[in-house]
Amino acid sequence: CLATLVIMLVGDTYTLINYVSFINYLCYGVTIIGLIVLRWKKPKIFRPIKVNLLIPITYLAFWAFLLIFSLYSEPVVCGVGLIIILTGVPVFFLGVYWRNKPKCVNRLIESVTCWGQKLCFVVYPQGEAAEEE
Numbered sequence: 001c002l003a004t005l006v007i008m009l010v011g012d013t014y015t016l017i018n019y020v021s022f023i024n025y026l027c028y029g030v031t032i033i034g035l036i037v038l039r040w041k042k043p044k045i046f047r048p049i050k051v052n053l054l055i056p057i058t059y060l061a062f063w064a065f066l067l068i069f070s071l072y073s074e075p076v077v078c079g080v081g082l083i084i085i086l087t088g089v090p091v092f093f094l095g096v097y098w099r100n101k102p103k104c105v106n107r108l109i110e111s112v113t114c115w116g117q118k119l120c121f122v123v124y125p126q127g128e129a130a131e132e133e
Contacts, residue, residue, distance in 0.1 A: 002087075015077070022070060022081035029063040032056045 035056055038045065071078045095109060 018074065018077045019081045019084060022078050023085055025063065025067060025070075026081070026085070029060065029067065032060050032063065036060070 036053065039053060094105075101109075
């Protein structure tokens, strides 16, 4: 979010849309790769929708072409998009990967989460009712 705010202040909306579009297409491709890997590694798992593998493989071929073309035609936009994605890596290690955090870090993460939920109006109503009692 902070990187997006900085980009919005520095650049124009068209550039921001280009950054986010590259990130979206990159995530779509990674999702399709995950689908194919799961089909090979866990073929017996329940799937509510099962498609022929030719469809995701074809999609992945077009995706790779478009991604390579994007990297060739606009390397700066793609690089900034990758940097935006990589800003989430420290957050992942701080919040998820690091299991034995000190209590002060846990309290900080919980307070930031609570503040973010209240700011974005995503706090569960049951929690507010429990606090009022």
